[in-house]
Amino acid sequence: MAGKCISAIGLGALIAVGITHGVECIPADNRPVLLSLYGIANALGVFIGACILVGSSMLEPVTNDWQWKVLVLIQIPAGVVLAGLVWRFPESPRWLLIQHHVDEAHRSFAFYFNGVPDSSRIETLVQIVQGHLRHEEVSRHSTSWTDIYRGRNLRRTLLSGFILTMLALCGVQFVLTYGTVFLMQAGISNVYVTNVAISACTLAGSLLSPVSLEYAGCRGSVLWSSAATAFCMLTFAAVSSGSGADSEVARNVLVTFICLWAFCFGAGLGGAAWLTSSEMHSLRPRTYGQASSAAVYQIWSFAATFWTPYMLRLEYGNMGTNVGYFYFGLTLVMFVLAFLFVPETAKLSLEQIDDYFNSGRPAWRTSLRRNRDAGA
Numbered sequence: 001m002a003g004k005c006i007s008a009i010g011l012g013a014l015i016a017v018g019i020t021h022g023v024e025c026i027p028a029d030n031r032p033v034l035l036s037l038y039g040i041a042n043a044l045g046v047f048i049g050a051c052i053l054v055g056s057s058m059l060e061p062v063t064n065d066w067q068w069k070v071l072v073l074i075q076i077p078a079g080v081v082l083a084g085l086v087w088r089f090p091e092s093p094r095w096l097l098i099q100h101h102v103d104e105a106h107r108s109f110a111f112y113f114n115g116v117p118d119s120s121r122i123e124t125l126v127q128i129v130q131g132h133l134r135h136e137e138v139s140r141h142s143t144s145w146t147d148i149y150r151g152r153n154l155r156r157t158l159l160s161g162f163i164l165t166m167l168a169l170c171g172v173q174f175v176l177t178y179g180t181v182f183l184m185q186a187g188i189s190n191v192y193v194t195n196v197a198i199s200a201c202t203l204a205g206s207l208l209s210p211v212s213l214e215y216a217g218c219r220g221s222v223l224w225s226s227a228a229t230a231f232c233m234l235t236f237a238a239v240s241s242g243s244g245a246d247s248e249v250a251r252n253v254l255v256t257f258i259c260l261w262a263f264c265f266g267a268g269l270g271g272a273a274w275l276t277s278s279e280m281h282s283l284r285p286r287t288y289g290q291a292s293s294a295a296v297y298q299i300w301s302f303a304a305t306f307w308t309p310y311m312l313r314l315e316y317g318n319m320g321t322n323v324g325y326f327y328f329g330l331t332l333v334m335f336v337l338a339f340l341f342v343p344e345t346a347k348l349s350l351e352q353i354d355d356y357f358n359s360g361r362p363a364w365r366t367s368l369r370r371n372r373d374a375g376a
Contacts, residue, residue, distance in 0.1 A: 001295070004073075005012070006067055006281075010079075012294060012295075012298065013295070015294045015297070016097060016287070016290050016291040016299075017287065017290075018038070018273065019035065019038055019176040019274045019278045019290070020286055020287055020290045021092055022034070022035050022038070022278075023035065023275070023278045023279055023286075023350070024049055024092040024093070024094045024286070024350065025089075025092055025093065025108075025112045026112065027112070027113055028347055028348055028352070029347060031275070031346075032210070032213035032214060032218060032275060032346050032347075033210040033214055035271075035274075035275045036206075036209040036210040036213050036271040036272075036275070037210075038271070038274055038275070039209050039244060039266065039271030039272075039274065040203070040206045040207060040209065040271070042200045042270065043199070043203040043205070043206035043266050043270065044203055044206075045078075046176060046199050046202060046203075046232050047196070047199040047200055047202070047203045048065070048074070049193075049199075050195050050196045050198075050199040051196055051199075052070055052071050052074060053071065053192060054192045054193060054196055055070075055194070056068070056071065056194075056262060057192055072255045073267065081376065086331045088114075088219075088330070089111075090104075090107065090108040090111050091104070091108060092108065093105040093106075093108035093112065093125075093126075093129070094129055094283060094350070095287075096108055097126065097129050097130060097133060098283070098284060099131065100343055102115075102126065102257045105126055105129075105275045106118065106122055106123075106126060109125050109126065110122050113125070113217050117120040117274070120287060128349075128351055129283070129351065131351075132283055132351045132354055133283060136282065136283065136284050144201065145285065145288040145350060147175075147284070147285045147288070148281070148285045148288050148289045148292055151189045152282075152357060152358070153157065153282055153285060153289070155357070156280045156281055156282060156357060157280075157281070157289050157292060157293070157340060158294040159277075159278035159280045159341060160278070160289060160292075160296075161277075161292065161293045161296040162274060162334075162342075163222070163273050163276050163277040163280070163293075163338075163342060164274075164277050164293050164296055164297035164300075165334070166222070166226065166269065166296070166297060166331075166334045166338065167269060167270070167273040167297060168297050168300035168301045168304060169276075169300055169304060169327075169330050169331075169334065170226065170229055170265065170269060170327065170330070170331050170334070171229065171233060171261065171327035171330075171331070172265065172270075172304075173259060173301060173305050173308055174304070174308050174323060175198065175258060175262060175265075175303035176198070176199070176202070176262075176328060177305055177307050177308070178309060178312065179191075179193075179194075179195050179198055179258070180192060180194075180195050181309070181312060182252075182312055182323070183195070183258075184257075185312060185314075185320065186245060186251060186254055186321065187245075187246065187251060188251060188254070188255060188319065193231075194255060196204075197255075197259060198258055198262045199262070201259040201262040201263040201266070202262040202263070202265060202270065202355040203266065204263060204266065205262065205263035205264060205265065205266025205267035205268075205270070206266035206267065206270055206271055207253040207266075208266075208267045209221070209266065209267050209268070209270065209271030210271075210274070212224075212225075212267050212268055212271070212272070213275070213346060215368075216268075216368070217342035217344045217345075217346035217347075217367075217368035217371070218272050218275060218276040218279070218344060218345050218346045219276070219338075219342055219343060219345070219346075219363070219366065219368075220344070220368060221267075221268040221269070221271070221272035222268065222269055222272050222273065222276060222342060223335065223339060224268055224339060225264050225265060225267065225268020225269040225270075225272070225330055226268075226269060226334060226335040226338060227335055228260075228261075228264035228268070228330035229264050229265055229269065229331055230327075230328050230335060232257045232258070232260050232261035232264065232323040233257075233261065233325070233327045233328040233331065234324060234325070235253070235257050235324075236250075236253055236254045236256075236257040236258065236321060236330040237321050237322060237323070237324025237325045237328065238252075238324075239253040240253075240254065240266065240320070240321035240322075240324075241321070241322070245320055245321050250321070254321065271348050272316050276342065276345060277289050277290070277293050278293075279345045279350070280293075280345075280353075282354055282357070283350060283351075283354065302306050309325075311323055311326070339364060340362075340363065340364060341363050342363055342372075343356060343361075343363040343366040344363075344366040344367055344368055344371060345371070346368055346371060347368065347371040347372050347374075348371050348374065352371075352374060
């Protein structure tokens with residue numbers, strides 16, 4: 001238990017800071033594609049974990065401690081590699097400007113934008129960021145973590161938290177965490193192998209997330225992925241209701257559409273949600289804002305992992321495949337809210353995103369094409 005608590009603290013810090021650092025450092029044109037690697041890495045980790053579970057589940061006796069110790073031990077090298085590589089990259093240039101380290105910000109911009117520290121291009125970038133920082137200083141008398149819950153920042157904080165709420169409540173905990181339990185109850189044989197297939201579909205989808213983000217944008221990826229995953233949940237639930245959960249057809253449809261759900265999740269929402277949520281915040285309180293959003297995500301994820309077993313267990317909810325109706329309804333509501341309130345931010349610099357929120361233009365009138373024109 002102590003180990004899990006320590007691990008959770010480290011994971012929470014990585015979730016709050018890692019994607020935020022990437023958003024602040026990567027040029028707008030490359031940001032969606034490069035930060036989609038975050039989702040690919042997550043999917044790869046889930047896939048490797050599923051493969052290890054298949055192997056460790058065969059260890060004898062059944063109570064062998066190494067069935068779970070192997071999965072824990074395999075995470076240690078990944079943490080060591082991350083800790084070693086992170087020091088090879090400079091600090092966020094925008095954070096350095098907030099701290100008034102102008103020369104270091106020049107060098108950091110030059111590193112990430114492949115330029116020369118004293119070039120006119122880097123100087124222009126520094127001046128643009130400094131201009132927005134001065135505007136924020138004029139707009140408020142102080143800068144603290146409470147700013148994310150006041151004024152215009154409140155809207156941006158709520159949007160960021162909502163996007164990660166979509167990620168937590170679209171069914172990911174049901175499919176990827178309790179998928180083996182659910183499939184076993186549904187009468188599927190070789191549930192561990194099936195779980196590997198589902199994880200492989202998530203990984204395959206995540207490999208296409210750079211294409212989705214490049215050509216559909218962040219908002220577009222969130223919307224099409226939400227619609228597709230909702231359809232998958234509805235389909236397997238409806239087929240099971242119509243033909244009976246014990247029928248061979250219903251079982252085949254169940255496995256097929258859960259795999260399709262995993263693919264659509266990986267290709268769209270799984271990669272776009274973290275990027276989009278981190279882009280919602282203004283410059284100074286971005287770290288505070290993303291930490292708040294990550295906390296919201298963890299709360300909803302915990303809630304989903306708490307209620308899902310009760311929904312599935314025979315002595316409590318015993319919902320079976322009707323769980324699909326529940327997550328279809330949740331995802332449909334979140335799709336409508338995302339269409340109305342989540343703007344398209346792909347291809348915009350962070351300063352251009354600030355300008356959008358100051359403009360008052362509704363989210364449903366934003367588009368990737370307009371953003372490309374603005375960045376041209």
